Amino acid sequence: MRLLKKGAKRVIPTVLAIYFIPMFALVFAAVGMLDVTRNKKWTFKTLDSYFFGNGVFTWVLAPFNLLMDLFCLPYWNRGIYRLEDLPQGYRSEIQTLVDAATDRNLVDMLAAKMQEKKRGMIFFKWYGKNISSSVEMPEYHQAFKYIRTIGVSIFNKKQSTGAHFGPLRVTLRVLYNMNDIKNRDVYIRVGEQTHYWQDNKLFIFDDTLQHQSYNESDAMRTCLFVDILRPSPCPWLMSGVLTGIRWMMAPLKAIFYKHWTFLK
Numbered sequence: 276m277r278l279l280k281k282g283a284k285r286v287i288p289t290v291l292a293i294y295f296i297p298m299f300a301l302v303f304a305a306v307g308m309l310d311v312t313r314n315k316k317w318t319f320k321t322l323d324s325y326f327f328g329n330g331v332f333t334w335v336l337a338p339f340n341l342l343m344d345l346f347c348l349p350y351w352n353r354g355i356y357r358l359e360d361l362p363q364g365y366r367s368e369i370q371t372l373v374d375a376a377t378d379r380n381l382v383d384m385l386a387a388k389m390q391e392k393k394r395g396m397i398f399f400k401w402y403g404k405n406i407s408s409s410v411e412m413p414e415y416h417q418a419f420k421y422i423r424t425i426g427v428s429i430f431n432k433k434q435s436t437g438a439h440f441g442p443l444r445v446t447l448r449v450l451y452n453m454n455d456i457k458n459r460d461v462y463i464r465v466g467e468q469t470h471y472w473q474d475n476k477l478f479i480f481d482d483t484l485q486h487q488s489y490n491e492s493d494a495m496r497t498c499l500f501v502d503i504l505r506p507s508p509c510p511w512l513m514s515g516v517l518t519g520i521r522w523m524m525a526p527l528k529a530i531f532y533k534h535w536t537f538l539k
Contacts, residue, residue, distance in 0.1 A: 310337040313354065314485050315466035321485055330440040333483050340444035340483060343516075347507040355468060356447065356479040362506055368422050369477075372499055373451055375414035382453045382497050384410055385427055388538045389495065393434050396500070397538040398426040402521035403514075409539055421510070423517055424502035427453075429538075430490040441482030445517050448482040449501040460491035472496070 310333070311317065311325040324330050333340070344352055358366055376382070388410075389395050398406045399415035403423045415425045423446060441448065450463065452472040462471045463478060465486040470478045480486070490496040504513045 306337050306341065307334045310334070310341060310483075313352075315354075315468070317466075317485075324438065324485065325440065329437070330485070332442040333440040336442055343444045343505070343513075346509065346512065347505050349508075350506040352444070352481055352505075354481050354484055355465060358477060358479065361479070361503075365421050365503055365506070368419050369449060369451075369501070369503070371414065372422070372425060372501060375412060376451075376453050376499060379412065379414075381410070381412070381427065385429060385497060385538065386495060389429055389431060391431070392429075392536045392538075393431055394436075395429040395431075395536050395538045396426060398424070400425040402502075402517055402524065404521060421503050422501060423504060423514075424500070426500040428498050428500040430488070430496040432493045432495065433491060435489040435491065436487055438485050438487040440485050443520065444481060444483045445505060445513055445520065446502040447505055448480055449499070449503055450478045451499040451501070452476045452496065453499060454495065454497045456492075456494075456496065458492045458494070461489065461494075461496050463488045472498075 307326060311322060311330070314321055325334055353360060358369070361369075385395070385397065388397075397408055397410065399408065399410075399412050400406060400419075400422070401424050405416045428450075452461075453476075456472040458473060459471050461473070462469055463486060464470075465480050465484050472478075504510055504517065507513050
């Protein structure tokens with residue numbers, strides 16, 4: 276019965292869309308396929324999640340995201356980036372965040388707030404707007420040219436996410452593991468690539484690709500959670516677009532982070 280209900284939720288809307296608005300439905304489906312097949316080693320499960328699961332927002336925004344890809348040319352979307360793939364200005368700003376976290380011992384300050392919480396999140400800046408918190412990090416409230424979101428995500432022991440897609444391709448996601456990991460049970464998987472935090476503390480990727488984070492260890496995993504503007508010939512344009520998105524996304528913030536506890 277459960278499988279029947281699940282199937283009906285997928286089939287009925289699809290049939291109705293094809294019947295009543297066939298051209299729109301076909302074009303939108305084609306755009307979605309173009310977008311989702313950017314994922315390497317995709318499977319039927321990837322398609323099901325993208326079109327009918329937690330990737331629906333990404334599908335709805337696919338025309339916009341593909342337009343952002345065009346606006347960023349000649350900076351081709353690599354999907355997964357190395358630090359040296361970014362212009363020097365980006366690298367300097369990322370290093371500023373890392374240095375501040377180390378100097379102020381941010382890991383220990385946040386560990387004290389986690390206690391038995393499964394997954395914690397704290398923001399210092401969100402889409403360019405400074406966020407007040409009980410943890411003083413004035414370095415994170417300065418005006419950055421490229422950095423737009425600064426937060427920290429914390430996984431308690433034996434905590435992982437499900438596979439999911441980010442909604443927007445105006446930014447790139449930068450994760451920096453702040454605590455020392457000596458365990459290959461702590462990693463992030465993006466498509467066919469698995470990144471182990473013990474091998475490299477820094478990982479940069481397009482989060483509209485399907486990804487999943489794992490902490491199967493008995494220790495806490497603490498990562499800087501940063502969004503940077505995608506490199507483009509017109510950073511002012513990307514910044515303006517993101518400011519508009521911030522106003523639209525504010526009411527949906529709780530939806531995207533519903534599985535997280537916000538640390539004050």
